Amino acid sequence: MSLAASALPIHARSYGGDEHGLVYGYLFRPGAEPRPLASAEEALAAIGRVRAQVETDTVIWLHFNLGNARAEAWLRAHAALNEDFFDALHQGSRATRIERDGEAFFAVINDVTFDFTFEVSDVATLWMSVAESLVITARRQPLRSVDRLKHSIGRQVRIESSTALLHHLLRDQADELQKIIRQSTERIDDIEEEMITGVHGKHKTELARMRRLMVRLRRLLTPEPGALARTLARPPAWVDREDRDDLLQASDEFSLVLRDIASLQERIKLMQDEDSAKVAEENNRTLFVLTMVTVLALPINLVAGLLGMNVGGIPLADHPHGFWVVVGVITLCTVALALYAMHRIRAPRQ
Numbered sequence: 515m516s517l518a519a520s521a522l523p524i525h526a527r528s529y530g531g532d533e534h535g536l537v538y539g540y541l542f543r544p545g546a547e548p549r550p551l552a553s554a555e556e557a558l559a560a561i562g563r564v565r566a567q568v569e570t571d572t573v574i575w576l577h578f579n580l581g582n583a584r585a586e587a588w589l590r591a592h593a594a595l596n597e598d599f600f601d602a603l604h605q606g607s608r609a610t611r612i613e614r615d616g617e618a619f620f621a622v623i624n625d626v627t628f629d630f631t632f633e634v635s636d637v638a639t640l641w642m643s644v645a646e647s648l649v650i651t652a653r654r655q656p657l658r659s660v661d662r663l664k665h666s667i668g669r670q671v672r673i674e675s676s677t678a679l680l681h682h683l684l685r686d687q688a689d690e691l692q693k694i695i696r697q698s699t700e701r702i703d704d705i706e707e708e709m710i711t712g713v714h715g716k717h718k719t720e721l722a723r724m725r726r727l728m729v730r731l732r733r734l735l736t737p738e739p740g741a742l743a744r745t746l747a748r749p750p751a752w753v754d755r756e757d758r759d760d761l762l763q764a765s766d767e768f769s770l771v772l773r774d775i776a777s778l779q780e781r782i783k784l785m786q787d788e789d790s791a792k793v794a795e796e797n798n799r800t801l802f803v804l805t806m807v808t809v810l811a812l813p814i815n816l817v818a819g820l821l822g823m824n825v826g827g828i829p830l831a832d833h834p835h836g837f838w839v840v841v842g843v844i845t846l847c848t849v850a851l852a853l854y855a856m857h858r859i860r861a862p863r864q
Contacts, residue, residue, distance in 0.1 A: 535585025538577040542673045578652040610737040617750045619644040625657040646752040677757040684764040725782045813847035
């Protein structure tokens with residue numbers, strides 16, 4: 515990195531961060547504006563002052579890019595994180611969760627660039643450790659939620675504690691989920707309107723895709739409210755009542771979102787059932803028409819087969835009006851079958 519580039523503050527550089535992978539760094543003090551930390555060395559000095567209790571009531575937030583090979587080494591050397599944090603960085607499961615990790619919170623938060631072709635590979639994951647005075651976040655791909663948090667800090671949003679950062683990210687994720695649900699509901703409304711007007715069948719694939727989408731979103735983006743409630747039932751000693759109430763409020767918001775997703779899944783299932791029923795009804799009607807055509811054609815096929823045999827003794831073979839007699843017999847039989855079929859169709863079911 516050039517001297518000119520290293521002189522830039524972290525928040526003014528690219529998404530890659532500095533030579534240690536530090537993308538953002540901020541120091542928060544009560545009643546003061548957030549102060550950007552210009553480098554990993556400055557961040558390390560600030561951590562040292564906080565641990566030595568030279569500075570009190572201070573919160574440090576460091577955001578790392580794990581795409582930089584030095585980032586994990588720096589975190590192992592200076593962040594005093596439990597080994598469970600680093601194990602989680604390499605685990606296959608990326609489901610959103612929040613749990614207690616000693617005297618800190620550990621969280622996995624997911625972010626998506628949503629559209630109706632959403633796949634699991636579109637998810638960007640944020641790993642987060644929240645201690646009393648130090649918040650560490652790490653990611654491999656840029657996340658919109660972290661960018662929103664950074665811009666909120668730029669607008670002088672007050673961060674009074676480390677849990678306030680966690681609450682802000684959870685609230686942003688709940689808002690994002692609500693936005694996704696709103697978009698999906700609008701699309702389902704359009705499909706339902708078309709189905710009411712008689713256009714169906716062509717939406718079968720789209721409904722199945724949207725149902726899978728709801729399952730993926732529920733699995734990847736929504737933390738289990740019960741797990742968060744259990745974690746907050748015995749929080750670390752440094753978490754005050756106000757911060758605990760804020761996190762419980764975030765849990766309640768996610769519970770509402772979970773209910774919305776479940777309602778949307780049930781609505782999609784009912785639409786799929788209705789669509790399948792209409793398709794089955796059309797298939798039955800088509801099969802009935804084909805059966806009736808076959809039955810009505812039975813007399814002419816039977817007579818034609820009998821009269822077409824090349825043997826002696828065929829009746830009316832020498833009669834001058836034999837053809838019209840046979841046509842009349844076939845017509846009478848066909849009309850009789852048609853009347854019988856119509857009677858059976860119109861007869862009330864017992």
